[in-house]
Amino acid sequence: MPAPLPLAGLGRHLLRSVLRVSLPVQEMPALLPGADASMSDAALRRLAESTAAAGGEGAAAIQARLDVLHAAALSRFAPAADAAGLEALWRTALRGELPLEGAYWALLVHPQADRTLRHVAFGDVEMLRPADAAPASLGALLERRSISPRRLDAPGPGAEDIELMVQAALSAPDHGRLHPWRVIEFRTPQREALAALFEAEKRRRDPLASAADLRRARAHATEAPCLLGFVVSPRARKRVPLREQWLAAGAALGNLLNAAHQLGYGGIVLSGERCFDDALARQLGLQPGEHLAGFVSLGTAREPAPPTARALPQEVWRCWTPDTAAAPALRGPALPAARALDGEGLS
Ligand SMILES: Cc1cc2nc3c(=O)[nH]c(=O)nc-3n(C[C@H](O)[C@H](O)[C@H](O)COP(=O)(O)O)c2cc1C
Incomplete structure (x- = not known):
């Protein structure tokens, strides 16, 4: 043997x-x-x-x-x-x-x-x-899942927990410490007004929207116990390239969601077409050059999200050698511009 x-x-x-x-x-x-x-x-x-x-x-x-x-x-x-x-x-x-x-x-x-x-x-x-x-702490990162607003009950995070989440977002890598993003909280008394804006945006985009469509649009403003808007706010005339400012904002958003998860809340960020609507952006107080990246719904998950199959690290991780530089990329060629992704996977 x-x-x-x-x-x-x-x-x-x-x-x-x-x-x-x-x-x-x-x-x-x-x-x-x-x-x-x-x-x-x-x-x-x-x-x-x-x-x-x-x-x-x-x-x-x-x-x-x-x-x-x-x-x-x-x-x-x-x-x-x-x-x-x-x-x-x-x-x-x-x-x-x-x-x-x-x-x-x-x-x-x-x-x-x-x-x-x-x-x-x-x-x-x-x-x-x-x-x-x-x-x-890494275990918590590995198990985080997004939870649909429909599966979120009260309580959502209050001011103290939101402050911790924003602190976590401010701890994300950030070239030049520009924090090129900001958070808008929509508190309960303002939700009906927000729902009216969501409904109006849906009507603008789809004049034939059904009553059910309009109800869904309103529900996104009202159903989660806590709702935040995440705004990317690139700093003009700074020496940090714009794409790095977007990356910093994305890292901050990731930290915010992970902090919510570690505090015991369920949450999800959803953009949808409304985040590309200029009128809505103005109504929410966005300045020219700012972008509404998404709405973060937060609350207590009714039940844990089922585990999901993630991509394997090996799918996105290779060691470089001079020979591999000429080899095909892990995926197809990159999209010509980030804008090409807009509108994909929107709910
Ligand atoms: C900025 C941003 C906007 C998003 N918008 C949508 C959306 O409009 N619709 C959607 O189905 N998922 C959207 N997602 C993806 C979900 O939030 C979620 O990450 C995805 O469903 C994967 O689930 P997981 O977080 O449990 O892995 C968005 C993610 C980000 C970062």
Whole structure:
């Protein structure tokens, strides 16, 4: 029987993944030369990874400890004679009939596991245990989902929480600290007036709009417990390029939504055609050169949003080499201008 794969032979991504999933962080100080009690979990994980990747005695000690911790899984996987047998056992673990931590270790180091099967297991584990990889705050970032205004109940954020959200938005990367954006809060007593503006905008755009269309337009102004307008306000005559000011505004909007999520609120930003209506912009007090990026509806989610399939990091992440510069892009060619996106996906 061939020997199990040495830990260092797994490659960086598998190594990081299996250390995260199969080696409890409490085990690390005793295993890692140079570790001390003051180290954060993240620092311990990084040290474990570099020790394991370096091979030698440090890696052997980690491997031996993983073998002890997951002895039961190793003996369950040991008789598998080929990749098909291993895959069947892996499915047993995915069904919850075997601890995933042990099964993952046993599969990755099994001499019959081929590259494809290791990567299948990696994908399964990263999907099933994504947040475990991350500190709590990153977990919150990874799980944020938009919630439709129809699924938002009271309470929404009050002034104190909105202030925190705006503070988070002001902490986003921002070239020149221009904060080229601002937030308009529409409080309850003003919502009916806003609804009338939304209805009038809908009538302008679609003189044949049905009663149901007009009701929907009004509802967008009234249904969420808290409603904010997010305005991009590029600073003219500043040396920071406009496109960077838009990026800074987008980053601020992202921080605002993430802060709302971390404060326990559900929310969504929706633009729709009304955000391109000059008359509405004027009625909301926008100055020439300002843009209504969207309306942020906030409240308490009636039920958690179901998990969604996100793109894989590998779809948007490549390492550059001189040879790849001439290769086709990850997607097709970029659109000629940002304006080309306007009007897409509007509700
Ligand atoms: C500025 C901005 C405007 C948006 N406008 C709309 C919109 O009008 N209609 C829509 O369906 N989604 C719109 N979205 C996308 C949703 O807010 C949301 O991000 C998307 O549905 C993905 O859901 P998720 O946030 O749960 O991943 C907009 C997003 C941004 C950043």
